[in-house]
Amino acid sequence: MPGERKTDMSSRDGYQIIGKPMPRHDAWDKALGKTKYADDFSMPGMLYGKVLRSRYPAAKILTIDTSEAERLPGVEAVLTAKDVPNNETVTRFGQTHEVGGFEGLYRVLADKKIRYMGEGIALIAAKTQEIAEKAAKLIRVDYEMLPGVFDPVEAMKPGAYQVGESESNVICNYKVRKGHIEEGFAQSDIIIENTYRVPHVEHAFLEPDSGVAWIDENDVITIRVSTQVMEHFRGVADVLGIPHNQVRVVVPMVGGGFGSKEDITVETYLALLTQRTGKPVKMTYTREESILVTSKRHPYVMKYKTGATKDGKLVALEAELISDAGAHIYLSPWVLLYSTVNATGPYDITHVKVDAYTVLTNNTFCSANRGFGVPQVCFAYESQMDELAKRLNLSPLEIRKKNYLKKGDALATGRVLNYAVETQQTAEKTSAALGELSKPRLPNEKIGRGIASGMMSYGRMVFLHDTSRSYVGVELDGSVTVKCGVQDIGGGQASSLASIAAEVLGVSMKDVKVFIGDTALTPIAGTTTATRQLYMSGNATLSAATEVKNNILNKAGQMMEAHPGDLVIRDKRIHVRGVPSRFITLESAIKACAAEGIPLYNVAQFKGPFRELIDFKTGQGQVFPDFTFGSHAAEVAVDTETGSVKLLKLIACYDVGRAINPLSVEGQLEGGALYGLGYALTEKIILDKGITLTPSFSEYLIPTSLDAPDVKTIIVESGGGAGPFGAKGIGEPACVSVAPAIANAVCNAIGARIFDLPLTPEKILRALKKIS
Amino acid sequence: MEIKLNGELRKVDVSPWETLLEVLRNKLGATEVKNGCSKGDCGACAVILDERPVNSCLTLALQANGKEVVTLKGIGTEEKLHPLQKCFIEGGAIQCGFCTAGHIVSAKALLDKNPRPTRDEIREAISGNLCRCTGYKKIVEAIEGAALEA
Numbered sequence: 001m002p003g004e005r006k007t008d009m010s011s012r013d014g015y016q017i018i019g020k021p022m023p024r025h026d027a028w029d030k031a032l033g034k035t036k037y038a039d040d041f042s043m044p045g046m047l048y049g050k051v052l053r054s055r056y057p058a059a060k061i062l063t064i065d066t067s068e069a070e071r072l073p074g075v076e077a078v079l080t081a082k083d084v085p086n087n088e089t090v091t092r093f094g095q096t097h098e099v100g101g102f103e104g105l106y107r108v109l110a111d112k113k114i115r116y117m118g119e120g121i122a123l124i125a126a127k128t129q130e131i132a133e134k135a136a137k138l139i140r141v142d143y144e145m146l147p148g149v150f151d152p153v154e155a156m157k158p159g160a161y162q163v164g165e166s167e168s169n170v171i172c173n174y175k176v177r178k179g180h181i182e183e184g185f186a187q188s189d190i191i192i193e194n195t196y197r198v199p200h201v202e203h204a205f206l207e208p209d210s211g212v213a214w215i216d217e218n219d220v221i222t223i224r225v226s227t228q229v230m231e232h233f234r235g236v237a238d239v240l241g242i243p244h245n246q247v248r249v250v251v252p253m254v255g256g257g258f259g260s261k262e263d264i265t266v267e268t269y270l271a272l273l274t275q276r277t278g279k280p281v282k283m284t285y286t287r288e289e290s291i292l293v294t295s296k297r298h299p300y301v302m303k304y305k306t307g308a309t310k311d312g313k314l315v316a317l318e319a320e321l322i323s324d325a326g327a328h329i330y331l332s333p334w335v336l337l338y339s340t341v342n343a344t345g346p347y348d349i350t351h352v353k354v355d356a357y358t359v360l361t362n363n364t365f366c367s368a369n370r371g372f373g374v375p376q377v378c379f380a381y382e383s384q385m386d387e388l389a390k391r392l393n394l395s396p397l398e399i400r401k402k403n404y405l406k407k408g409d410a411l412a413t414g415r416v417l418n419y420a421v422e423t424q425q426t427a428e429k430t431s432a433a434l435g436e437l438s439k440p441r442l443p444n445e446k447i448g449r450g451i452a453s454g455m456m457s458y459g460r461m462v463f464l465h466d467t468s469r470s471y472v473g474v475e476l477d478g479s480v481t482v483k484c485g486v487q488d489i490g491g492g493q494a495s496s497l498a499s500i501a502a503e504v505l506g507v508s509m510k511d512v513k514v515f516i517g518d519t520a521l522t523p524i525a526g527t528t529t530a531t532r533q534l535y536m537s538g539n540a541t542l543s544a545a546t547e548v549k550n551n552i553l554n555k556a557g558q559m560m561e562a563h564p565g566d567l568v569i570r571d572k573r574i575h576v577r578g579v580p581s582r583f584i585t586l587e588s589a590i591k592a593c594a595a596e597g598i599p600l601y602n603v604a605q606f607k608g609p610f611r612e613l614i615d616f617k618t619g620q621g622q623v624f625p626d627f628t629f630g631s632h633a634a635e636v637a638v639d640t641e642t643g644s645v646k647l648l649k650l651i652a653c654y655d656v657g658r659a660i661n662p663l664s665v666e667g668q669l670e671g672g673a674l675y676g677l678g679y680a681l682t683e684k685i686i687l688d689k690g691i692t693l694t695p696s697f698s699e700y701l702i703p704t705s706l707d708a709p710d711v712k713t714i715i716v717e718s719g720g721g722a723g724p725f726g727a728k729g730i731g732e733p734a735c736v737s738v739a740p741a742i743a744n745a746v747c748n749a750i751g752a753r754i755f756d757l758p759l760t761p762e763k764i765l766r767a768l769k770k771i772s
Numbered sequence: 773m774e775i776k777l778n779g780e781l782r783k784v785d786v787s788p789w790e791t792l793l794e795v796l797r798n799k800l801g802a803t804e805v806k807n808g809c810s811k812g813d814c815g816a817c818a819v820i821l822d823e824r825p826v827n828s829c830l831t832l833a834l835q836a837n838g839k840e841v842v843t844l845k846g847i848g849t850e851e852k853l854h855p856l857q858k859c860f861i862e863g864g865a866i867q868c869g870f871c872t873a874g875h876i877v878s879a880k881a882l883l884d885k886n887p888r889p890t891r892d893e894i895r896e897a898i899s900g901n902l903c904r905c906t907g908y909k910k911i912v913e914a915i916e917g918a919a920l921e922a
Contacts, residue, residue, distance in 0.1 A: 664864065
């Protein structure tokens, strides 16, 4: 039945696949070089698309002259804003429910104000990439330079330069009010007040944004594109001014997303050029283009004031968060809400006051990035915890243990945590796993240790009314087909569905074929964002597979004169529980079902919890379905002469509820740890008045194999999540508490705190007062 | 020009300014060689050119004239997986898979020269291959495992 989650109780007493480490079903093709990513695909007679982009971050377009470009032989189309049927629509991200205040302007091509460097101005389609690039250089744009504003704090001030045409620079403001903050500080024996800053971060997926579009034999504009949200087909159709069912999006395996491919990238451009020329068009961003013009993780300025009693109980927390949204709204209001709800972390605090703002500037726009506004606040609240511990002479673990929220407790937003909360267990395990303190190998080396705990939701915000659908069918030979419109961005989104279907239907992984990511052929399963696919599409697949299994077992019960509830499917046989010798083949039961028209397929819909908007005056209400909790611990060696930091140990421990495939969970935890390590030590997009100075991997430094410690992972399985088999999501939570654990370790080593990321050698030497 | 691509002699017309990456992907159908940055920063386009691992985006196609080029597809097949491929699969060293070709190629070049590398030597050999998904641990372990099996 749609909307209900059915857990397959009969298989709980001993899983065959769930919980067993195994390769993902797609690993073979990837190891053999057979997987076709977006740019690996071509069409006969294909044209190449190119975007002409603004060279300035703040300007007014006076005139655009495309005539010379249009005359260049081989150029088949040059489009500007006036050629786009609906150049301005609103940003939507596959939500089924419209929520006022959460949608921003989506402008396909700039025609009024230029808001950031790299904003698209014109599109070109040409017979070769070289001709398209040459044509772009022949387009003349006359600009009137405008001053722009590049600092969100400046942009908030009255009279500041206005980034957009009509909208205010301050996009939105959220509050949390719990208790009486002044009373809380009056009751505190100690108050710590600090300001933290975190930078713009690049997603740095390895596969640059890419796609190919064509018009198919049914006149449907088909776009094969690297995206996390195939439901952008609706937005593309709105821009083109055609019905939604005239646009189809197909998503091949995606070479990493990390949130950046949640926004529309090349797909609207491709659709417009294909519509105009009638020919297939390919567009692939260069790495530089991808870094310059796609979304970034939001930089924040965070003022934290935390009060505690002398025995370490948190009493009051006041936070002011200001995030730089950059030039367009995109997902900034959503990201800010995540930061707001998570501003207090996994701690029980009596009096809370949070004020959060996200502000337009003429910097590159920011949107989703793994962690979605949570790693930022985690860096601040976990730094505060260590500062409190130091002042109160408590160990970092002791002070945290006095304050962790437990199951049944309420967040500052009033939301009662009704699923498993095992934060304390994860902190104890990470601390213990640090083992013996390493000895310095050099006279200038200082060793330090730190821990940090974090929490992050899995599943989308509940007022979006999120749903997912999955089809499970059994073929006449006993092989299994899953059709589910997930986008697999490398997190094993498709493979976990194969595991679930195989487990329920008693077949091996090799017997399951999973079809994903096609708006015309697979049931809509929503976005691969918000750490939601295992929770949402996993539950939908579990429900559909269970329905098919029940149909088969009912028939088998008649055939075997046994109660269907006593039957088990295993290794393609159906046998009476505990009596493997009393069996029939799965194939014979399937054939009997088929002969009688008993459905051998099911399409199930899973609904997340549906709630309405929270009270925005107080922040009270439910925003998320549930949270994943965990901790990181780090041991570092800091060279006090050079300021360099080496990770000696890095430990990740999160409660994933149930590890559907432990090998995949380890992979998420290891990769998440490195994502956080980069945030802690090296990663920062440097913007000078809106101009990106770090547009390559030789300037923007993500961790290499030489920077990576052997991350130790500890998987906690409480069984208490809202996902299939009690699972929780882990994709994004895996990176949340890494940077503060490393920052706390560095602080422990050098005896001084650094309040802004990344912890570069320069900042460390400054903190050591070796340079000014 | 003429190259031996994964054991097969191939003739192809190239322009003097074309890179080996462009010719492999666009003219020889070797799309298993990935383009991650076009600047030699990421290693996704690594191939073995006469026994040396190179970034094909930084190699002119003509530099490969008359030489032997091995890509991921020349390392093993479905029927006969190379130990590196087997260990990458079984060890969970592949997530999105976009960097996998480059990593396996760099590892193959390492093992050809140094059949029993230390973990540090492995880390050094793949330090030009970026991966954003895995955290490298399982990649290093897979290469270590393959060295023992080979």
